[in-house]
Amino acid sequence: MTPAYPSPPPSARAQAIAPFLVMQVAKEAAAYAASLPPNAPRMLYLNIGEPDFAAAPAVQAAADAAIRAGLTQYTPALGMDTLRERLSSWYRQRWGLEIPARRIAITAGASGALQLAAMALFDVGDEVLLPDPCYPCNRQILTSLGITATALPTTAATRYQPTAEQLAAAWGARTRGVMLASPANPTGTSIETAALAAALQVVRARGGALVMDEIYLGLTFDARYGQTALALGEDVISVNSFSKYFGMTGWRLGWLVLPEPLVPVVERLAQNHTICASTVAQRAALACFEPEALAEYERRRAEYAARRDAFVPALRALGFAVPLTPDGAFYVWADASPLFRRAGVTDSLGFVRAMMTHAHVVATPSADFGQADGGRFVRFSIATARADLDEAIARLRRWLD
Numbered sequence: 001m002t003p004a005y006p007s008p009p010p011s012a013r014a015q016a017i018a019p020f021l022v023m024q025v026a027k028e029a030a031a032y033a034a035s036l037p038p039n040a041p042r043m044l045y046l047n048i049g050e051p052d053f054a055a056a057p058a059v060q061a062a063a064d065a066a067i068r069a070g071l072t073q074y075t076p077a078l079g080m081d082t083l084r085e086r087l088s089s090w091y092r093q094r095w096g097l098e099i100p101a102r103r104i105a106i107t108a109g110a111s112g113a114l115q116l117a118a119m120a121l122f123d124v125g126d127e128v129l130l131p132d133p134c135y136p137c138n139r140q141i142l143t144s145l146g147i148t149a150t151a152l153p154t155t156a157a158t159r160y161q162p163t164a165e166q167l168a169a170a171w172g173a174r175t176r177g178v179m180l181a182s183p184a185n186p187t188g189t190s191i192e193t194a195a196l197a198a199a200l201q202v203v204r205a206r207g208g209a210l211v212m213d214e215i216y217l218g219l220t221f222d223a224r225y226g227q228t229a230l231a232l233g234e235d236v237i238s239v240n241s242f243s244k245y246f247g248m249t250g251w252r253l254g255w256l257v258l259p260e261p262l263v264p265v266v267e268r269l270a271q272n273h274t275i276c277a278s279t280v281a282q283r284a285a286l287a288c289f290e291p292e293a294l295a296e297y298e299r300r301r302a303e304y305a306a307r308r309d310a311f312v313p314a315l316r317a318l319g320f321a322v323p324l325t326p327d328g329a330f331y332v333w334a335d336a337s338p339l340f341r342r343a344g345v346t347d348s349l350g351f352v353r354a355m356m357t358h359a360h361v362v363a364t365p366s367a368d369f370g371q372a373d374g375g376r377f378v379r380f381s382i383a384t385a386r387a388d389l390d391e392a393i394a395r396l397r398r399w400l401d
Helices: 021-035 057-068 081-095 109-121 136-144 164-170 193-205 260-273 279-289 291-318 337-343 348-359 386-400
Strands: 104-107 127-132 148-153 175-181 209-213 237-241 254-257 331-335 377-381
Touching: 021 348, 057 279, 057 291, 081 104, 081 279, 104 109, 104 260, 109 136, 109 209, 109 237, 109 254, 109 260, 127 136, 136 148, 136 175, 148 164, 164 193, 175 193, 193 209, 279 291, 291 331, 291 386, 337 348, 337 386, 348 377, 348 386
Parallel strands: 127 148, 127 175, 175 209, 209 237
Antiparallel strands: 104 254, 237 254, 331 377
16 A cells, blocks of 8 residues: 655745636536526526637637648747738738737737746846736736736726826836736726826836736727737737637637847747647637638627627616726626625625525626725626626616615
């Protein structure tokens, strides 16, 4: 019999990482749903940013063809040249920008892109400024690399984006950069071009780096905000993904647009950390830029906008406060505190759990995204079918009434 030995202790780095509450709530909801009787209403999951649209048919066909042809070998660490060229053409077609393919690095999802960018730019002990609220994994990835992620409180008055004045005031001796998202998760709001330019000037004046999370840029509903930060200069680092606009979440494929001097740095890191992104996903993604696929993505973008236009007023009619109508992505950042007393709770985590129990509707509490809101907000994902969104509103109305 093999003798038992104690498990090796986890690293301090691992223990410093907080759980991803979106996934924790999803596990809790799944466990609760499994305990319900067979005739109970099914759980409606409005908590995860998972598009209900799958990859476009042309993309699926391209993946199948690549597998059948045996085209599954490693690609260069920066990705297939053909895919980098397609992205370069897309920037020219969509935004009128000349982004050379040599500045584009294909990555293992946007998370992989962020990891590579952070390792290329920041050292252990450096500080990066982010908004509060923000996507929690951005903070945790930095923390896992020994980088201090400092969140700056924001409000609806600045579209939940930090101002240039805030960044200047918070910039300290160890600060090396700023990470922003536009459109942002969880708020669905974008930063205005003038505000972004002012923030970039603060970063440039201090010799720092601006990393822009633009994974929802393709899902912008308002032309005032649908511009990439790359238009402001070649020193901007953009993180992007095939997950949201292109509907390829589980394919784990993203990309970086980098200043040219950083390209060989990221290449060395990618060679050692991932070798390359999924070859099948890369070959499939080539089909994303076919006219019929792009037409499908635009149809889906219009559908997300229609869901927003129905869901936000319905939430407000129930008593939620939605300070800003989202201008992109597929999230609604709603203040649930006006309903706490009716729900018998004192914070958004309690509200989410009560909503799960009484209405069988799942959302995400604000604690996952920051502390600036004081535990009042809930993030709803509208990346699900319109019928489910309508049913969720009906259930919430019955519960709250």
